[in-house]
Amino acid sequence: xxxxxxxxxxxxxxxxxxxxxxxxxxxxxxxxxxxxxxxxxxxxxxxxxxxxxxxxxxxxxxxxxxxxxxxxxxxxxxxxxxxxxxxxxxxxxxxxxxxxxxxxxxxxxxxxxxxxxxxxxxxxxxxxxxxxxxxxxxxxxxxxxxxxxxxxxxxxxxxxxxxxxxxxxxxxxxxxxxxxxxxxxxxxxxxxxxxxxxxxxxxxxxxxxxxxxxxxxxxxxxxxxxxxxxxxxxxxxxxxxxxxxxxxxxxxxxxxxxxxxxxxx
Amino acid sequence: xxxxxxxxxxxxxxxxxxxxxxxxxxxxxxxxxxxxxxxxxxxxxxxxxxxxxxxxxxxxxxxxxxxxxxxxxxxxxxxxxxxxxxxxxxxxxxxxxxxxxxxxxxxxxxxxxxxxxxxxxxxxxxxxxxxxxxxxxxxxxxxxxxxxxxxxxxxxxxxxxxxxxxxxxxxxxxxxxxxxxxxxxxxxxxxxxxxxxxxxxxxxxxxxxxxxxxxxxxxxxxxxxxxxxxxxxxxxxxxxxxxxxxxxxxxxxxxxxxxxxxxxxxxxxxxxxxxxxxxxxxxxxxxxxxxxxxxxxxxxxxxxxxxxxxxxxxxxxxxxxxxxxxxxxxxxxxxxxxxxxxxxxxx
Numbered sequence: 139x140x141x142x143x144x145x146x147x148x149x150x151x152x153x154x155x156x157x158x159x160x161x162x163x164x165x166x167x168x169x170x171x172x173x174x175x176x177x178x179x180x181x182x183x184x185x186x187x188x189x190x191x192x193x194x195x196x197x198x199x200x201x202x203x204x205x206x207x208x209x210x211x212x213x214x215x216x217x218x219x220x221x222x223x224x225x226x227x228x229x230x231x232x233x234x235x236x237x238x239x240x241x242x243x244x245x246x247x248x249x250x251x252x253x254x255x256x257x258x259x260x261x262x263x264x265x266x267x268x269x270x271x272x273x274x275x276x277x278x279x280x281x282x283x284x285x286x287x288x289x290x291x292x293x294x295x296x297x298x299x300x301x302x303x304x305x306x307x308x309x310x311x312x313x314x315x316x317x318x319x320x321x322x323x324x325x326x327x328x329x330x331x332x333x334x335x336x337x338x339x340x341x342x343x344x345x346x347x348x349x350x351x352x353x354x355x356x357x358x359x360x361x362x363x364x365x366x367x368x369x370x371x372x373x374x375x376x377x378x379x380x381x382x383x384x385x386x387x388x389x390x391x392x393x394x395x396x397x398x399x400x401x402x403x
Numbered sequence: 404x405x406x407x408x409x410x411x412x413x414x415x416x417x418x419x420x421x422x423x424x425x426x427x428x429x430x431x432x433x434x435x436x437x438x439x440x441x442x443x444x445x446x447x448x449x450x451x452x453x454x455x456x457x458x459x460x461x462x463x464x465x466x467x468x469x470x471x472x473x474x475x476x477x478x479x480x481x482x483x484x485x486x487x488x489x490x491x492x493x494x495x496x497x498x499x500x501x502x503x504x505x506x507x508x509x510x511x512x513x514x515x516x517x518x519x520x521x522x523x524x525x526x527x528x529x530x531x532x533x534x535x536x537x538x539x540x541x542x543x544x545x546x547x548x549x550x551x552x553x554x555x556x557x558x559x560x561x562x563x564x565x566x567x568x569x570x571x572x573x574x575x576x577x578x579x580x581x582x583x584x585x586x587x588x589x590x591x592x593x594x595x596x597x598x599x600x601x602x603x604x605x606x607x608x609x610x611x612x613x614x615x616x617x618x619x620x621x622x623x624x625x626x627x628x629x630x631x632x633x634x635x636x637x638x639x640x641x642x643x644x645x646x647x648x649x650x651x652x653x654x655x656x657x658x659x660x661x662x663x664x665x666x667x668x669x670x671x672x673x674x675x676x677x678x679x680x681x682x683x684x685x686x687x688x689x690x691x692x693x694x695x696x697x698x699x700x701x702x703x704x705x706x707x708x709x710x711x712x713x714x715x716x717x718x719x720x721x722x723x724x725x726x727x728x729x730x731x732x733x734x735x736x737x738x739x740x741x742x743x744x745x746x747x748x749x750x
Contacts, residue, residue, distance in 0.1 A: 188643045207646060216644035224498055225636045225691035228415055238634035239646040243626070243694060250408035266411055269690075 139292045139325040140164050141185070142196035148184055155180045156349035159193070163327065163344075166319045169336035170329040172346035173370055178329040179219060181346070182295045185327070186216035197293070211239060215291035219298045219329075221282040229265045229273075229281050233257065236288035256284045260314070276307035280314075287318065294319070294326040300335065308332075312339045333386045337361055345369055358384050367392065419695040422688050426702040430480065433709035437476040438468060440716045478606035478670070479708040479726075481614045483677055485667040487704020488697055489660040490678025491685065492625060495632050495693070496653045497562045503678035504664040507565070507657075508547045508572030513668045515576040516543025518583040518595045536598065537669040544665035547572050552654060562639075565657070600725030601672035603712060610670040617666040621659045622697065628652060629693035636691050674708070674727045676734030681707050683741060707733070 146159040155177045170178045184191040187202075187210065195202045202210060215236075223232065233253040234241060241249060257263045262280055270278060279299060286294060296315070300308040316339055319326045330336045336343055337357040345353040345360055347369045353360045361384040366374045373389040438450045445464065453460045453468040490503040497506075504510050516539035524535065551568045558564040580599070584592055625632070631652055634642045639649050668674070681703035682696075689695040708726070711733055715724035 183640065186644045187646075188640050211646040214644075216641070218638060218640045218644075220638075221641065222638060223636055223691075225686065227633075227636065227691050230411060230415055231633075231690070231692060232637075235630070235634045235637060236645065238630040238642070241630040243629065245412060247406065247409065250406070250412050254408040254411070267414060 140196075140198050141293065141325060141327075142194075143185070144194045144196065146181075146184065146191050146193035146195075148180060148189060148191035150180075154349065159349070159351060161344065161351050161354060163325060163342065165342035166325065167316065167340045168325070168327045168342045168344060169340035170327060170344050170346060171331070171333060171336050172352070175348075176346040176369075177349040178346050179297050182216065182297050182327065182329050185293075186214060186295050188216065208240065212289045213291060214293040214295060215286040215289065217282055217286050217294070217296040217299060219301065221279070223270050226269050226271060229257075229262070229268055229270060229284075232270055232281055233285050233288055236285040252288055256287050259287070260284050275302050276304075276310070279303060279307070279311060283311075283314070283318075287322075290322070292324055294324050296326065296328045298329055298331065300330075300332065308335065315339070333361060333366075337384045337386065358382065361386060416692075416695070419689045419692065419699075423695065423698055423702065426699060426706060430702050430705045430709065433706055433713065434476055434480055437479060437709045437712050437716075438472045440713050441467075441472060443467060474606045474608050474611050475603040476709070476712070477611045478603050478614065479712045480705040481611065481618055482603075482667040482671050482674065483681075483704035483706070483708030484701035485614065485618050485663040485704070486674065486677040487681040487685075487700040487707070488622060488625065489663040489667075490704075491682035491696060491700035492632070492656050492660050493678070494682055495635060495696075496656045497566055498635065499562070499566060500683065501679070502566065504660060504668075505573065505673075505675070505678065507551060507569030507660075508576055509544045509569075509661055509664045510668055510673045511573045511576035511580070512543040512547030513540035513665060514599050514673050515579045515583070516540040516546075517598050517669075517672070518580050518587075519543075521594045521598070522583045522587045522591050540669035541665045543576075544661055544668070547576065548657060548661035552657065555654070555657075562653075565653075597725065598672045599727070601668075601674035601727035601730075602723060602725055603671055604723050606670065614666050614670065617662060621663050622701070625656065625659055626694070626697055628655070629697065632656070632693045633691055633696075672727065675731045676738065677704050677707055677730055680734045680738050680741075683738070687741075 141163040143159060143161050147157050148155045170181065172178055180189065183189045185195060197205075197213060205213065230253060233256060234245065234249065237249055237252070257266055260280060260283070262284065265273065265277065265281065270281060273281065283299070299315070300311055303311065312335055315326060315328070318324065328340070340357060342355065343357050343360045344351060345365055352369055353365055358378065361376060363374060363376055366372060366376070366386065372391050375387040375389055377385045377387070379385050435447045435450050439445045439447050445467065449460070449464055450468060453464050454473070457465050457469060486504065493502045493504060493507060494500060499506075517536045520536040520539040550572060551565055554568045555561070555565050580595070584595055587595060631642070631647045634645055634647055635649065635652070642649050664678070682700045684703050685696055685699040689699050708730065711726055711729035714733065715726055715729040718724055718729075
């Protein structure tokens with residue numbers, strides 16, 4: 139799927155987050171990286187339809203405004219930064235909620251089958267009757283990914299999906315995202331802070347800084363010392379591993395450009 | 404033959420359906436007992452047979468049941484269900500376990516409207532006569548609601564703004580009630596206090612009919628959005644991404660809750676805890692699936708008020724025991740025990 143963002147502008151109250159932004163995404167997995175407050179999450183929410191920006195979103199040459207609402211909901215799926223459930227629901231019910239806008243009082247066979255298929259696809263059928271509150275962080279995230287896949291979306295938007303997960307789960311999650319994206323022919327955009335995960339698993343990296351696209355391209359072309367220094371205000375050593383993937387080792391913050399330190403204190 | 408998917412799903416809903424059936428039976432038994440208990444004691448069988456075939460029974464029993472006790476017992480059922488559903492939905496849309504129609508100041512506004520009518524005879528509708536207190540209570544509930552909606556509209560119907568506005572209005576109307584109590588004569592003060600404690604004494608077939616019609620109109624309006632309301636538990640952002648107009652849904656629910664609450668409290672006064680405790684128990688038993696959560700909250704609310712009515716009549720055999728006191732006396736220890744046990748994720 140081809141995604142085009144044209145003249146995108148968005149403000150929270152009177153604070154401008156981004157202005158007249160333009161970019162295109164055609165690759166399978168795109169990592170959206172950048173420091174805090176760069177506008178990554180806001181951009182994802184705008185693409186997901188959670189926020190209403192100025193400008194146009196074009197999916198495969200078609201303006202989103204020309205889509206019927208039900209088609210648009212099927213087309214894209216969004217996993218927020220902190221997926222949470224306040225209250226008690228089983229995994230099966232949470233997956234059903236992925237179709238909340240179209241479910242009837244009596245759930246029909248097709249909807250039940252959709253839930254069952256996703257559970258099987260991700261190999262988590264044994265969790266179906268468990269309460270979400272009984273699950274570990276990694277299992278919960280797996281359930282939320284399953285919920286995102288319930289409508290078979292063409293565009294998957296994920297905001298920091300590895301938050302709070304240990305290293306093993308982080309890798310397993312990205313391997314799963316890679317597998318799903320390939321097998322289902324989706325386009326996946328993931329906002330991330332971990333540059334090494336982005337370098338290893340993304341086909342394309344979009345670097346955001348202060349509400350603008352600073353750079354965009356393959357991991358090896360984008361993740362340079364100059365980019366890291368300018369965008370993050372840190373010195374980093376970048377090496378290329380045996381798979382040709384950049385490896386970023388942060389060294390120290392650049393004090394005179396220490397925007398992070400200024401923000402913190 | 405049922406598919407494996409259907410069987411998995413049925414396993415989830417089976418227990419919830421069972422709770423609904425059990426509590427429906429409990430409500431029916433409490434309802435009959437509520438009619439049976441009183442200054443002239445009747446057996447549950449007498450009550451049942453009088454309701455089923457009034458012409459076959461003692462005329463005195465008929466009068467006691469049909470003219471005096473049945474409207475009050477039905478009012479307990481309907482008001483209990485209305486306030487519990489209202490509480491359940493306020494908790495849902497505000498994602499706050501402590502929310503209830505009280506939190507939004509709706510009940511306090513009704514109390515102020517009633518007190519205003521008692522002290523000054525001032526009504527929002529002229530020449531309303533004896534129903535001035537109820538009309539005033541209803542209209543002031545809507546004034547409170549309108550203020551919440553107006554401020555929420557300006558601030559995109561956020562949960563926090565609604566709660567803060569509601570709590571502010573609660574304090575404002577409570578202060579205004581205190582002011583009216585200060586200005587009232589002894590007789591007026593007695594009337595205000597009695598109204599604020601809540602009572603089914605003024606219930607009649609017409610008040611039962613009004614509350615019942617409002618209940619059966621409003622609850623299906625909420626029920627059709629069951630899945631969307633359940634999806635609010637995923638958080639506003641996720642719900643929006645699923646195509647749910649969260650702001651519109653929240654405002655619709657607030658309108659429904661206000662109508663339910665106002666119709667209930669305007670006839671029986673402010674009754675505490677019914678909007679808070681039954682939804683909590685319902686949530687523990689059925690989880691967040693609103694298709695079961697709404698009806699079970701309604702049943703538990705009815706049961707709660709019927710039991711409070713029975714308890715009140717047992718404690719105060721000859722007189723009238725304010726129902727608000729009975730609900731609080733039952734509700735507070737029960738609510739505290741729930742908090743201590745902390746069985747629900749919602750605490």
